[in-house]
Amino acid sequence: MEAIKETNFSFAGQTGFYRGKVRDVYYFKDRLAVLATDRISAFDVVLPKAIPYKGQVLNQIASINLKATADIVPNWVLSTPDPNVTIGYRCEPYKVEMVIRGYLAGHAWREYKAGKRSVCGVTLPEGLRENDRLPEPIITPTTKADEGHDEDISREEIIAKGIVSEQEYIKLEAYTRALFARGTELAAQRGLILVDTKYEFGSYNGEVYLIDEIHTPDSSRYFYLEGYEERQQNGESQKQLSKEFVRQWLIENGFQGKEGQTVPDMTDEVVHSISDRYIELYEVFTGQPFHKESYENVLSRMENHIVENIFNEKN
Template sequence: MSAAIKETHFQFPGQIGFYKGKVRDVYIFEDKLAVVASDRISAFDVVLPRAIPHKGQVLNQIAAKFLQATAAIVPNWVTSVPHPQVTVGKKCEPFKVEMVIRGYLAGHAAREYKAGKRTLCGVALPDGLRENDKLPQPIITPTTKASEGHDEDISKEEILAKGIVSPEDYAVLEKYTHALFEKGSQMALEKGLILVDTKYEFGKYGDEILLIDEIHTPDSSRYFYAEGYEALQEAGLPQKQLSKEFVRQWLIQNGFQGKEGQSVPNMPDDFVNQISERYIELYEKITGDKFVKSANNDLEKSIETAILNQL
């Protein structure tokens, strides 16, 4: 099995902080961040015990491609991508919400709908929808951004009432979210995919609102294959999709949904390899580029050197 980076523990000149997210190791400097996309994988807001070879490279390179492709629509935080698993950019003050946007009734939204809910994050949904149906129009269903534990659904009205985001800034976040989803959907269709749902995160750099973190990756997004979508819906069959939903489904089948008292099931080598192959498949499908695996010889050292060269 190929090497995988579970975590990093560097110390850099001028470093003033460090933050370990579910997937990313963030090295904090006075005016910039150096973000390492590790090979950790999370589901149900829990980091799973096994790291997935090449996953961090897939995420970082897909995000880099889409951030570059959308920079003319929405300004973003990136200044350089010095390594397949590293992005360096402006240090922003993040908004405490994630802007989730959905074009189809899938995943969490489908599970809520199936449970009888017809309002999601303050947005009314019509009766008679089936799982994976296209929604009348894309809807924004924000979540809180938890520093630890589970992100929670929240409505626009609650966000404004609690002063989490000002009305003026929230209007910009909504506008940017719709514009990014439209561009991402268009780019996906060009590659024979449907962008089902995704999330965006934003922050402020001075007075400017910037897109931060990753976009349109299999960790932050769900994709269906466009070919066969209608036929599968007509037949009431599951959609062929490229996302990490299959990891969630495997965990559910093995008795884990991130709930109290549940233990993460052991992921065998063949399943870890399968996840890695699915991530690479999505990379090649969504970018149209052949995936070139990073050399295994001292991956950690090459990451450290890449960051040092940016300081």
């Protein structure tokens, strides 16, 4: 096996299963086991080929960042017993993703370039260029769709529709800004700029918890700090570490997830280049060499680690 495309376990005590774009989630009463597979998605579409070591990179970077932010907001994690597995509390997710942007890039830039000066109810000034730093970080939430595309939504719409109460939403905003500030500090220590990212939150025992992954190349965009200003002044593309290069490759080959479009052929060269970029981000972000876990008996390894840990009362 060269990559983990999916899992199909059946555990004693399991109460449910959910397959997301990237993760397979196994439910157990008030706990869950989340398996980071090697699937990759873009424009809310799961691409046909899995990317070797991608799941391991995501799970390990998320683990580092969740530990590094636990003093800001409690999070769902109980243990990480396997390079691709995290076990934690089963929280009730809020149906919004809290996207925060410090720079005009990606989706926000594409909207701005198309002439829009308001993103999710936030007004942007005239005269900005792609990848410019914003006057201050802006929060541009999206709906959290179980299927299909997430949609931009404003703070006012979220509260008016009762998706999240005003009191809870104010708390989510405060956590989002504090997490982004911490993520910015951590990135700067490694010579990176945290451009934008998303956070997801849930409720557990009446308290707000940070859930899912944070500050990974799937959920975040990073630029290299060195040379940023010079490249920006010269109108050059920024050197970045994120999934944006995958989106750009798809766009250049006529795919943006729209009806009637076909995903371009993912050659072995493309797959390996994506894998290399994920590993590069891990090594730059952590300052440590990436250890490639063997794919031999990987499914049995993950299954055993879940069985051994899911009801471990020491968690």
